[in-house]
Amino acid sequence: MAIITPDNPFGVDPARDLHHQPAPRNVPLANENLLFQGYDPDNRILFYHHMGLVADDTTLWQGDFCLTLGDGRLLMAKNFGRYETPSGMGDGTLIFECMEPLRQWRITFDGVAYLTTQDENRNRFCGFDQYPVPTKFDIVWEGCAPMFQSKRAEDGNLTTGYDVRYEQGGHFRGYLRYFDREITIGGPGYRDHSVGPRNLELFTGHVWTVATWPDARRVIGTLNMEQGDTIRSATPYVVIDGEYRTAEYVSGPYWGPGRNDFDDKTFEVVFRSDGVEHVIGAQTLDQGYYWTCFAPSQLCAGMDPTRMISEKHWITKEVAVKYTWDGEVTYGLLEISRRLGDR
Numbered sequence: 001m002a003i004i005t006p007d008n009p010f011g012v013d014p015a016r017d018l019h020h021q022p023a024p025r026n027v028p029l030a031n032e033n034l035l036f037q038g039y040d041p042d043n044r045i046l047f048y049h050h051m052g053l054v055a056d057d058t059t060l061w062q063g064d065f066c067l068t069l070g071d072g073r074l075l076m077a078k079n080f081g082r083y084e085t086p087s088g089m090g091d092g093t094l095i096f097e098c099m100e101p102l103r104q105w106r107i108t109f110d111g112v113a114y115l116t117t118q119d120e121n122r123n124r125f126c127g128f129d130q131y132p133v134p135t136k137f138d139i140v141w142e143g144c145a146p147m148f149q150s151k152r153a154e155d156g157n158l159t160t161g162y163d164v165r166y167e168q169g170g171h172f173r174g175y176l177r178y179f180d181r182e183i184t185i186g187g188p189g190y191r192d193h194s195v196g197p198r199n200l201e202l203f204t205g206h207v208w209t210v211a212t213w214p215d216a217r218r219v220i221g222t223l224n225m226e227q228g229d230t231i232r233s234a235t236p237y238v239v240i241d242g243e244y245r246t247a248e249y250v251s252g253p254y255w256g257p258g259r260n261d262f263d264d265k266t267f268e269v270v271f272r273s274d275g276v277e278h279v280i281g282a283q284t285l286d287q288g289y290y291w292t293c294f295a296p297s298q299l300c301a302g303m304d305p306t307r308m309i310s311e312k313h314w315i316t317k318e319v320a321v322k323y324t325w326d327g328e329v330t331y332g333l334l335e336i337s338r339r340l341g342d343r
Contacts, residue, residue: 002014006244008102009146009244010149012102012149012166015101017193018087019032019088019089020032022059024058025058029197029199030053031058031197032053033050033053033162033192033194033195033198034052035049035051036107036139036141037191037333038141038185038187038188039332040187044071044286045185046287046333048066049063049065049107049109050064051063051091051096054080060080060082061089062080062091062299063080064077064079064299065077065094066291068288069178070287072119075115075133076121077093077111078126078301079092079093079111087099094107095107095109102168103143104142105191107139107140109137111134112132113133113178114132114133115132116130116302118288121301121302123305125302135177136177136178137177139172139174139185140172141171141189142172144170144214144217145169145242146239147167148237150237162194163196163197164194165193165195166192166194167210168191168192168219169211170191170212172185172188172189173185188212188214190332199295199297200296203226203339204228205338206225206226207222207334208333208336209252209282210222210333211321211330211331213330216325218328220271220280220323220325238273246274247272249271250270250271252269253269253334255337256338260308261317262317262336262338266282281323281324283322285319288319289302289317289318290315290317294313308340308341309340310341312340312341314337314340315340317334317335317336320333
């Protein structure tokens, strides 16, 4: 454990921000997951880059991502590999490298992504018959707020998701190249890094709202997990004026039973800190995509409406969101899910 400071309020050892391999083989479904997310409002590019260990082989990484191109098209990829260095990991094409623990990472990809559309993504899984596109990106993701830590024993016993979870608000810059087009991208972002047994088959749904205001030095991150009729709220990640604040979750978006999709155009995220109730307004944008979770933790891009209810698929929607807090605007993410067979 490191010394607790305003910049490191949980005393996270910088070494814990590197990967935690080797995963213990004697722990069923031992896992490690990293996620980098960001939104470029000028180009309407939402990215969601994910890396996680394969449930049945903790030496093998699955890398997957989606990039919205702002015109209804998507670039998606999923690969497997065993690329590791002292400061990074990857599948051989998608690579996450820690440049400075607790502060800066580099995300690169050099390979082939599948070109599809948001409409196709709503109606089918991403398949080998979709158009392969040479794709390359190089992104530097930099934290602008203290890193947050939550543990399962402290947050409603979220035992099937992680043992410990780190989150951080930040911003990114870099470029994206596909076909013969190259775009400079940048904007607000968010990341998480979770370690521990991962078995998502027991959950009914979840809600994750995240946003960073880099200039105002504000961050909000809320996580709720639903199992049957029980909803458990993790401690919110709240940063105000660059300082982590203890907070209590009050309310937010909810998919709920009886709906085949979450299509709310607006919602609010409400939390309480230091006796003050904060209300953040949110407007969903057109950029987003779906993925389906197959137990225990396999992520498959897209969804199949003909199968999702009968097979009790866990459908997750990722959508870019315009958030407004005390008049300050930023762009973040709503990740919301529902197991559609549980009616």
